Amino acid sequence: MTNGDVHALSGAYVLDALTDIERAAFRRHLGGCATCAIEVAELQETAARLADGAWSIPPPVLRDKVFAEVSRTRQDVPTPVKPIRTHRNRRLFTVAAAVVLAAVAAGGTFAVQENRLDDQRTAARAEAARITEVLSAPDATLRSTDLANGGRLTVVVSPARDQAVLTMSADRPAGTGRTYQLWMIDDAGGTISAGALPAGTTSATRLVQGAAAADVFAVTIEPAGGSTAPTSDPVAKVAVA
Structure with a gap:
């Protein structure tokens, strides 16, 4: 991770992308860092949902x-x-x-x-x-912030790969007929949707392209199905530039 920042190893640790030495060092760090411990718990919960789907099979x-x-x-x-x-x-x-x-x-x-x-x-x-690959990229940086209504937004960006991993976990649903939506915002104020969550969903992990041009990543609450542009003030913003 950039500048050897041990706090930025949470995502790679959750996905078992660290070397044995890095993993051992990070485990020791977790014992004295409540912030990283919470981050790891949130990412583990999200990683467990990656394989979720809408399919079902006969018993x-x-x-x-x-x-x-x-x-x-x-x-x-x-x-x-x-x-x-x-x-x-x-x-x-x-x-x-x-x-x-x-x-x-x-x-x-x-x-x-x-x-x-x-x-x-x-x-x-x-x-x-x-x-x-994004979480373990040499130039990857990690930033996170709390949601205004409870929860956390974490962003890992790799400019060299032009990709980012967004992890959002909210304490409660967005509301009836509403949903959370992720955004990339450039320095001119232009917005690109990084995906709307299904109605009632409170957590998601998204891999997004074109992240190198984004200066800010944000979360808003939008009508169910999402919007083409934000219709409300962000409940969370993470500046990466």
Whole structure:
């Protein structure tokens, strides 16, 4: 980190991006620095959310139940004496066929869901790797400030990579029909959205591009869905220039 500032190692420590020597030194530092201890706790909570998604998969027990039903459902085999299938036979055959079709469909659903899960895990790992690269960049600097309504905004900027990692954790939701939104602001007052949080969300970590041109990073409270430009005064501002 820049100028060997041990306080700036929080993010790299959380993502296990330090050398053994750096990790040991930072652990000793944590024992006497309440600010860094809080920072680490906040970043660990946020890092745990990186792989969160909106997907869901059928419970594993469903597959077992389907195949168990297949094994229990029998159809009568016509005998030479009575070659014509009875109404009962037709009913049992229909049930068995339906169960088999359900089993095949369930198997296909599991395959699709597993593929989707693998894709999302791969994307989450790739995003975490990119964040780690910024946090461990030689020119990375860390700045943080409290939110006016409770919480904290932390910014790690790597000018050489033209990227920044923004971590926000609020004490409470933004309000009904409202959401938090992150911004990059240049010295001329121009604003670029760094992303609006989903309604009701109180924490997020964002990797943003074009960070080298930003002088200030800010958080505002906006209508649900976000705004193209800030519509309220920032509840937090971090100057990095």
